[in-house]
Amino acid sequence: MDTQTRLRALPKIDEMLKDPRIVERLESTPRSIALDALRFAIDQERARVLSGGHEVDVDGIMAAALAHMAQRNQPSLRRVINATGVIVHTNLGRSILSPAATAAVAEVAGGYSTLEYDVESGERGSRHVHVESLICKLTGADAAMAVNNNAAAVMLGIAALARGGEAIVSRGQLVEIGGSFRIPDIMAESGAKMVEVGSTNKTHLADYEKAITPETKLLLKVHSSNFKVVGFTEEVDLVELVALGASKDIPVFEDQGSGVLLDLRPYGLPYEPTVGESIACGVPLVSCSGDKLLGGPQAGILAGSQEVISRLKRHPMARALRLDKMTLAALEVTLRTYLDPERALAEIPTLRMITTPVETVRKRAQALAAAIEVCTESFDVVVQDSIARAGGGALPLADIPTAVVALLPREGNVVELESRLRLGSPSIIARIKEDRLMLDPRTLSDDELDIVAQSLGRICAECHAGKA
Numbered sequence: 001m002d003t004q005t006r007l008r009a010l011p012k013i014d015e016m017l018k019d020p021r022i023v024e025r026l027e028s029t030p031r032s033i034a035l036d037a038l039r040f041a042i043d044q045e046r047a048r049v050l051s052g053g054h055e056v057d058v059d060g061i062m063a064a065a066l067a068h069m070a071q072r073n074q075p076s077l078r079r080v081i082n083a084t085g086v087i088v089h090t091n092l093g094r095s096i097l098s099p100a101a102t103a104a105v106a107e108v109a110g111g112y113s114t115l116e117y118d119v120e121s122g123e124r125g126s127r128h129v130h131v132e133s134l135i136c137k138l139t140g141a142d143a144a145m146a147v148n149n150n151a152a153a154v155m156l157g158i159a160a161l162a163r164g165g166e167a168i169v170s171r172g173q174l175v176e177i178g179g180s181f182r183i184p185d186i187m188a189e190s191g192a193k194m195v196e197v198g199s200t201n202k203t204h205l206a207d208y209e210k211a212i213t214p215e216t217k218l219l220l221k222v223h224s225s226n227f228k229v230v231g232f233t234e235e236v237d238l239v240e241l242v243a244l245g246a247s248k249d250i251p252v253f254e255d256q257g258s259g260v261l262l263d264l265r266p267y268g269l270p271y272e273p274t275v276g277e278s279i280a281c282g283v284p285l286v287s288c289s290g291d292k293l294l295g296g297p298q299a300g301i302l303a304g305s306q307e308v309i310s311r312l313k314r315h316p317m318a319r320a321l322r323l324d325k326m327t328l329a330a331l332e333v334t335l336r337t338y339l340d341p342e343r344a345l346a347e348i349p350t351l352r353m354i355t356t357p358v359e360t361v362r363k364r365a366q367a368l369a370a371a372i373e374v375c376t377e378s379f380d381v382v383v384q385d386s387i388a389r390a391g392g393g394a395l396p397l398a399d400i401p402t403a404v405v406a407l408l409p410r411e412g413n414v415v416e417l418e419s420r421l422r423l424g425s426p427s428i429i430a431r432i433k434e435d436r437l438m439l440d441p442r443t444l445s446d447d448e449l450d451i452v453a454q455s456l457g458r459i460c461a462e463c464h465a466g467k468a
């Protein structure tokens with residue numbers, strides 16, 4: 001049979017649209033996506049026939065079209081399962097919200113709300129009120145506000161306090177946070193002239209003192225949240241910097257980074273200054289992220305003196321950087337949970353995952369291993385000790401002891417196993433170390449443990465079916 005005759009067997013799109021499998025899919029799939037998928041599958045088959053002289057495989061076209069449709073019909077932004085043990089995973093959405101915060105988001109998203117309405121007076125209210133008093137209560141600050149993220153908070157703080165003037169910062173703190181967020185660039189964008197003092201490893205109070213001129217409008221301190229300089233190092237204490245600023249009538253702004261509200265040392269984590277400790281040093285302005293160690297939604301929190309915060313609130317950039325109602329709802333509930341620190345540790349997922357004792361994680365790893373045990377023909381399964389990470393550039397030196405399920409496929413290879421889990425539905429993200437696939441239950445909920453076990457069960461059943 002020649003190629004042209006073979007090609008005549010290619011199905012028509014109109015015919016395929018009548019196939020019950022497609023008809024069923026059309027209930028949940030827009031027609032345009034279905035048409036694209038059918039066209040794609042037919043074109044692919046045509047190319048295959050033209051290049052290889054095969055017969056047209058109609059079932060193959062249908063399978064390819066259905067698979068393509070399913071893939072195209074799923075949202076681009078969707079849930080995944082994080083089995084990496086990296087808790088504040090930047091690429092996987094940083095902190096996840098508590099059930100209470102998630103419910104609050106759904107509540108205000110699906111209905112009208114008190115976003116800028118004062119129910120008592122029946123008049124216009126301020127969107128700042130939902131989080132301001134909570135931030136003040138939790139940090140001891142006199143005033144506070146929240147914006148889109150900490151990068152925005154830093155820009156707003158510098159623009160409002162130092163635009164057109166000089167801002168002094170230590171050379172040891174010219175941090176890059178990721179992407180294009182570098183302190184020198186943010187300074188430039190905020191309209192302040194950066195004056196660097198000290199050296200990479202050491203900066204003294206006298207370095208700041210000497211650099212102060214009539215143009216100096218701000219002393220900036222950036223917390224080295226995502227790296228550590230060790231050895232022969234020295235930084236100026238916040239207290240000293242605040243005293244210097246006060247004596248010269250120059251505000252101090254500390255970018256605190258990860259947003260630690262509770263001392264995590266009792267849980268075996270290294271010391272990180274809390275936002276409250278910074279405020280207690282008398283700093284007029286401190287900022288932090290909402291979705292790193294604080295465990296809330298993406299946001300930038302600004303806390304400090306009445307005078308500074310009201311300047312920030314009045315700044316034109318504040319409007320451009322303001323939070324939407326869904327984020328405010330999540331942030332308010334997350335902050336409210338902190339009013340009872342025990343509850344915060346138990347209910348805010350980031351705090352819970354960071355502080356879960358390794359014995360508890362090991363028990364969960366053993367349960368997961370037992371659930372996978374049915375597939376021991378496919379995998380060599382062991383529970384072993386490993387290290388989890390806070391992630392998100394926070395607590396960079398903290399090794400969090402954890403226990404993982406390590407899988408060694410008996411046939412095929414670990415790279416293929418990793419990609420099958422990642423491309424499955426839902427996607428399961430795991431890491432490979434020393435030729436084994438590592439699944440860390442520290443970042444998995446109980447439901448997700450079941451899903452991981454089921455997915456592995458499916459994968460090994462498919463392998464057996466493939467061999468049979």
Ligand SMILES: *Cc1c(COP(=O)(O)O)cnc(C)c1O
Nearest residue numbers: 149150151177223225257258289
């Ligand atoms: C993470 C971080 C930022 C940026 O915060 P985002 O919330 O990601 O915008 C800024 N400064 C420091 C010190 C940080 O650690």
